[in-house]
Amino acid sequence: MSLYLSFTTLFFLLSSGYAFPLQHRHHPHFATHNYRDALTKSILFFEGQRSGKLPSNQRMSWRRDSGLSDGSALHVDLVGGYYDAGDNVKFGFPMAFTTTMLSWSVIEFGGLMKGELMNAREAIRWGTDYLLKATAHPNTIYVQVGDAKKDHACWERPEDMDTPRSVFKVDVNAPGSEVAAETAAALAAASLVFRRSDPTYSNILIRRAIRVFQFADKHRGSYSNALKPFVCPFYCSYSGYQDELLWGAAWLHKATKNPMYLNYIQVNGQILGAAEYDNTFGWDNKHVGARILLSKEFLVQKVHTLHDYKGHSDNFVCSLIPGSSSAQYTPGGLLFKMSDSNMQYVTSTSFLLLTYAKYLTKSHTVVHCGGTIVTPKRLRNLAKKQVDYLLGDNPLKMSYMVGYGPRYPRRIHHRGSSLPSIGVHPGKIQCSAGFNVMNSQSPNPNILVGAVVGGPDQHDRFPDERSDYEQSEPATYVNAPLVGTLAYLAHSFGQL
Numbered sequence: 001m002s003l004y005l006s007f008t009t010l011f012f013l014l015s016s017g018y019a020f021p022l023q024h025r026h027h028p029h030f031a032t033h034n035y036r037d038a039l040t041k042s043i044l045f046f047e048g049q050r051s052g053k054l055p056s057n058q059r060m061s062w063r064r065d066s067g068l069s070d071g072s073a074l075h076v077d078l079v080g081g082y083y084d085a086g087d088n089v090k091f092g093f094p095m096a097f098t099t100t101m102l103s104w105s106v107i108e109f110g111g112l113m114k115g116e117l118m119n120a121r122e123a124i125r126w127g128t129d130y131l132l133k134a135t136a137h138p139n140t141i142y143v144q145v146g147d148a149k150k151d152h153a154c155w156e157r158p159e160d161m162d163t164p165r166s167v168f169k170v171d172v173n174a175p176g177s178e179v180a181a182e183t184a185a186a187l188a189a190a191s192l193v194f195r196r197s198d199p200t201y202s203n204i205l206i207r208r209a210i211r212v213f214q215f216a217d218k219h220r221g222s223y224s225n226a227l228k229p230f231v232c233p234f235y236c237s238y239s240g241y242q243d244e245l246l247w248g249a250a251w252l253h254k255a256t257k258n259p260m261y262l263n264y265i266q267v268n269g270q271i272l273g274a275a276e277y278d279n280t281f282g283w284d285n286k287h288v289g290a291r292i293l294l295s296k297e298f299l300v301q302k303v304h305t306l307h308d309y310k311g312h313s314d315n316f317v318c319s320l321i322p323g324s325s326s327a328q329y330t331p332g333g334l335l336f337k338m339s340d341s342n343m344q345y346v347t348s349t350s351f352l353l354l355t356y357a358k359y360l361t362k363s364h365t366v367v368h369c370g371g372t373i374v375t376p377k378r379l380r381n382l383a384k385k386q387v388d389y390l391l392g393d394n395p396l397k398m399s400y401m402v403g404y405g406p407r408y409p410r411r412i413h414h415r416g417s418s419l420p421s422i423g424v425h426p427g428k429i430q431c432s433a434g435f436n437v438m439n440s441q442s443p444n445p446n447i448l449v450g451a452v453v454g455g456p457d458q459h460d461r462f463p464d465e466r467s468d469y470e471q472s473e474p475a476t477y478v479n480a481p482l483v484g485t486l487a488y489l490a491h492s493f494g495q496l
Contacts, residue, residue: 033391035490038404039116042482045402045450046102046123048416049476051090051158052080052130062421062446066158067165070145071133074167078145081130084235085475086414088158089146092134093223093235096182097283098476099127100251101348103189104293105484108355110193112491120483121193128190128205131183135208139215143179143223144168148234155434157419162431168230176223177241180216181248182286184209188251206255213248216241239285242272247286250293265294266305275312279319279326280337281348283477288316292352292359299363310365313356317379318369320349332395332460335386340470343400343455344478346390350383351481354488357383387485390452395460402474403449410443411466413473417448418466438466452478 047060051067070090071078084094102124110117134142150163170176187209194202224237246269253261273287281288294309319326320335328336337345357376360366367374385393392399392407399405402412412418418437419429424445444466451474456462462471490496 031493031495032393033388034495035486035493036495038391038401039483039486039490041401041403041450042479042486043116043119043123043450045448045479046082046126046476048448048451049082050126051083062423063416064159064422066161070165071142071167073165076142077133078142078167080126080133082127082476083158086469086473087151088161088415089148089151090144091235092141092143093179093182094283094477095127096131096179096186098480099124099131099186100182100189101477101480102127102483103186103193105481105487106193107189108358109484109487112496113487114496121197124190124193128187131186132208135183135212138211140169140171141176141180141183141212142167142169143176144230148230154431155415155438156429156431157416159422160428168227170223170226172219174226175219175221176226177216177220178237178244179223180212181241181244184213184216184248185251187212188255191255209252209255213252216248217245235283237284243286243290246272246274247290250290254293274308277315279316280345281352282344288352291316292356295356296359299359299365314367317356317367317374320382321369321374330456330458330460332389333385334389334394334456334460336458339457341454341473341475341478343390343452344475346386346455347452347478347482347485350386350485353379353383354485383485384489387489396462398462400453400455402451403447409453409464409472411464411472412444412448412451412453413466413469414448417444417446421446448474450479452482
């Protein structure tokens with residue numbers, strides 16, 4: 001049906017008082033963006049971040065095998081997993097969070113993903129297969145492969161890596177409750193993803209999650225203390241480990257339905273900071289995510305002892321409403337939390353808004369911000385506006401997702417993308433030789449399709465310079481929550 005016909009028909013029907021059947025769609029059906037295309041690309045990105053032996057169905061074909069001896073320094077198999085961003089280190093803390101958020105994306109919105117559901121599951125499994133290896137020994141988690149300082153002194157492809165593949169672990173003597181509890185959360189969340197499609201794998205994941213959480217809770221301590229020279233300042237835990245213990249318990253409660261975890265949350269929630277006013281959700285601080293997750297138990301499952309989490313979640317929502325004292329937006333309308341990789345907070349916040357809107361809708365509830373009533377529809381519109389900005393509705397008319405739309409970042413801070421691929425240049429590119437490329441103005445030869453970069457500054461400016469890692473570097477934890485958000489938007493506009 002042509003657009004002209006549909007509008008004239010619509011006018012006729014409206015003017016004749018025709019009553020429309022209410023559909024369960026929350027947006028009009030003409031989208032300014034192809035959310036389905038963006039969804040496909042947001043998942044494809046993870047193939048560009050793979051470490052290890054690549055499968056025969058690898059679609060990001062300029063990448064090849066890498067890190068095939070990872071773990072050998074400590075006689076363990078740590079081959080696989082993801083490089084977190086534009087370097088060649090495997091950091092377990094953000095990798096686990098990425099896996100949790102990919103899983104949550106599928107748990108909430110996987111039913112809408114159609115053909116992309118299989119690809120999303122593959123992305124999760126690439127993470128969980130590695131996390132199972134990293135937690136194979138009781139009371140021990142291998143949390144990092146690669147010496148970050150030495151890695152950052154080189155600009156080389158993962159396939160050429162010759163920097164030390166040092167292995168770092170937490171254990172009873174050097175605990176790391178935040179990385180352990182986040183790993184438990186990832187395994188528990190993923191167990192829900194595979195519950196129907198692969199029950200055997202799901203059972204392996206949940207059993208491991210239970211064991212890893214016990215270790216996190218029993219041997220309390222921050223991995224930033226135990227491994228400070230190696231994990232800081234890269235993925236130092238600034239928020240402490242209390243938020244991860246609450247978050248991990250929330251996921252184990254959801255995955256096991258064991259009353260032990262609900263009891264744990266009720267007894268420890270306040271001590272673990274459930275009511276704190278920290279409204280930044282990302283790889284370091286999980287408090288807001290735990291609040292939203294637990295609010296569902298109260299709103300939908302009617303677990304009245306978790307009543308407070310609705311209030312805590314409402315406080316988070318009220319902190320975001322434009323005009324509230326704590327919300328900062330760029331002149332172009334982008335939520336702005338901090339200059340270093342701000343887009344990670346945009347994607348994580350948008351996901352939480354859509355998820356909370358879903359819970360509020362199911363329970364016929366709204367949010368009260370002082371005298372203002374905030375409806376689920378308003379939360380969805382706020383999330384959509386953020387995603388639309390990311391995809392190109394911004395002052396620069398630039399998509400911050402590589403490969404989406406006509407204009408996107410061409411010089412991202414990413415070694416594999418910026419250097420010629422093995423297929424084009426089979427010879428080894430030495431450690432420092434790559435810096436000629438890093439410092440050049442030439443566009444990256446390999447398109448890391450779907451990668452979302454750190455994004456513009458607070459004045460909507462984006463220089464597109466490779467050396468500017470704060471704005472130009474992509475990361476797995478930027479994309480992970482976006483997967484669920486794009487699935488929802490693609491479905492609500494009839495694109496899926």
